[in-house]
Amino acid sequence: MxxxxxxxxxxxxxxxxxxxxxxxxxxxxxxxxxxxxxxxxxxxxxxxxxxxxxxxxxxxxxxxxxxxxxxxxxxxxxxxxxxxxxxxxxxxxxxxxxxxxxxxxxxxxxxxxxxxxxxxxxxxxxxxxxxxxxxxxxxxxxxxxxxxxxxxxxxxxxxxxxxxxxxxxxxxxxxxxxxxxxxxxxxxxxxxxxxxxxxxxxxxxxxxxxxxxxxxxxxxxxxxxxxxxxxxxxxxxxxxxxxxxxxxxGAKNHLLVLPDAIPGMTALNVVASMSGCAGQRCMAASAMVAVGNSDHIIEKICEEARKIIPGKNLGAVINKASKDRIEQFITEAEAQGAKILVDGRGAVVEGKEEGTYVGPTVIDYVRPDMAVATEEIFGPVISIMRTNTVDEALVIENANTYGNAASVFTQNGGMARYIIENASAGMIGVNVGVPVPREPFSFGGWNExxxxxxxxxxxxxxxxxxxxxxxxxxxxxxxxxxxxx
CATH class of the missing domain: 3.40.605.10 (Aldehyde Dehydrogenase; Chain A, domain 1)
Incomplete structure (x- = not known):
């Protein structure tokens, strides 16, 4: 000991x-x-x-x-x-x-x-x-x-x-x-x-x-x-x-990604938000709503996610029970028809085989009714849902029972303001993956x-x-x- x-x-x-x-x-x-x-x-x-x-x-x-x-x-x-x-x-x-x-x-x-x-x-x-x-x-x-x-x-x-x-x-x-x-x-x-x-x-x-x-x-x-x-x-x-x-x-924070978002900046922020602290934080990006044609941004997100290496720039999850629970969410989503673009299951770090690691995981074509879209996973996992319009994306975000945080990635100031005003969350970010207020501004969400x-x-x-x-x-x-x- x-x-x-x-x-x-x-x-x-x-x-x-x-x-x-x-x-x-x-x-x-x-x-x-x-x-x-x-x-x-x-x-x-x-x-x-x-x-x-x-x-x-x-x-x-x-x-x-x-x-x-x-x-x-x-x-x-x-x-x-x-x-x-x-x-x-x-x-x-x-x-x-x-x-x-x-x-x-x-x-x-x-x-x-x-x-x-x-x-x-x-x-x-x-x-x-x-x-x-x-x-x-x-x-x-x-x-x-x-x-x-x-x-x-x-x-x-x-x-x-x-x-x-x-x-x-x-x-x-x-x-x-x-x-x-x-x-x-x-x-x-x-x-x-x-x-x-x-x-x-x-x-x-x-x-x-x-x-x-x-x-x-x-x-x-x-x-x-x-x-x-x-x-x-x-x-x-x-x-x-x-x-x-x-x-x-808890939280189920949504990142709304619009087609005009800057791909590189957006990908870095999304991946940092979903994988930072191994996803074990109530401000982690857990769900992403891609609005319109965002394939080019999703490809960039996958590229950045593959740079996150367990044991190097990604820490462990707290215990084996947590690791098993996170991996079960991924497996269940795959069985329900979602597509695993980056798979973090089965991660083992050489020399630390008894450690409890989950690699970064990107899941696409997630439906809003899937568990990975509604429950707090508390791991380095992002679930991507797709919509045609911002209003459809807001319906998904606001149907979420939690209300900790939400972010939008866009270069359109009017659209950013619209989402700030209409997203049901206590902390909102614009081109920020983890919208934690700095002191003296206070920390706290809404709803559940x-x-x-x-x-x-x-x-x-x-x-x-x-x-x-x-x-x-x-x-x-x-x-x-x-x-x-």
Missing amino acids: KYSPVNNYINGQFVHSQSTASLEVTSPLNGELLSTVPLSVAADMDAAVKAANAAFAGWSKTPIKERVQVFFRYKNLLHQHMDELSQLICEENGKTMDEAIAEVEKSIELTEFACSLPQLVTGEILEVSRGIECRTTYAAVGVVASIVPFNFPAMVPNWTIPNALALGNCMIIKPSEKVPLTVGRLAMLLKEAGLPDGVFNIVHGDSAMVEAICDHPGIEAVSFVGSTKVAKIVYQRATANFKRCLALG SKFGVGDITGKSSIAFWTKLKKATVKWNPEAGVNWMS
Whole structure:
């Protein structure tokens, strides 16, 4: 085993779980045993909530200008430990080194935004009547929880950690049991940056700990990122317990490719979107709608896809179950009449035969009712459907139950605007394969890609992590009594 067993992190210390049950953590790159992760129990969650609650009074009363100094230092530590963090992400998630570095760089950007929060939560004040003023201030929610997935071991935790903590909350985070190592390293960097003990805690485990978070009376708010199926369950269970909840689910992002799209640029963007992070991201291009005669662009896409080599510039998928599931989608589509233009099934990397790789896969002549056209595959697979008109393409896009992202490739500005206005998705791209907003713009989809109000990053996240307090103040007795007083 390469690393020591993973432990929970409570009140500034790594501590053993009160459970003896655990799971093995293996690398998707080569099947190497990395560590073990505990399957925590309710008593572990109770201890984390107790620590967070004890830290809340002091942390929430600390002026925000002082709180964000922790995150200035944390940002610098992320820079300093870029190589170490990136290597850890590669090992436990299966990403390429370039992808892992990009993930840490995005974590730094997210932290930079948190450092700007004192300028964004200044509140408002107005004299509403002679001698009477109203003012608003932002108060922390309390003890909050963040449930994060396997596909971004550093970035997605940093969607919530910097903002939630800088705004005065104390947090319990539940990482994916598939990738528990990176978050533990982040905890150490936060402590080194000066974060007080108890403000940030980690409780490892499986679905039992997700349920414990939703049910615990000491937790006021819950954020979740994962599949739509689980997002619905978390949202319903958390809100049934009178918690605020923001749950981000899955996606089936459509790229609408028009005949006037620049072939080379379009092909590079489509292939990068479908194969980046081995397709294991909710912003991946999973379905493409070719409008009109786009054969020349599809040929270019296949040419670029063949340059993506497993183990070289394409990482592994998270485990064998995922590999088998992805390949089953491809096989089923082929049996239903779709044409496999580039086939990634059966990929094996020399020297890493125990790794779980799927090669880039391009499937043409997909019908809108096929599973590859409607379900989230979460692999390096793009399904191509064909239409004669943009409106027909929009019907396909908008029939999709998800609503995370959509992109259009065209040189026609009017047509791009038409698609921006009519596509039912929360994030739209024009000649961009992965339309992720940069800070301070927020990340969040529509429809069955998100449950709850607001977004998880950027300015929109402030409302989720705070409560607005309103004060009306009168100091002049000579004003007498009126309808306001």
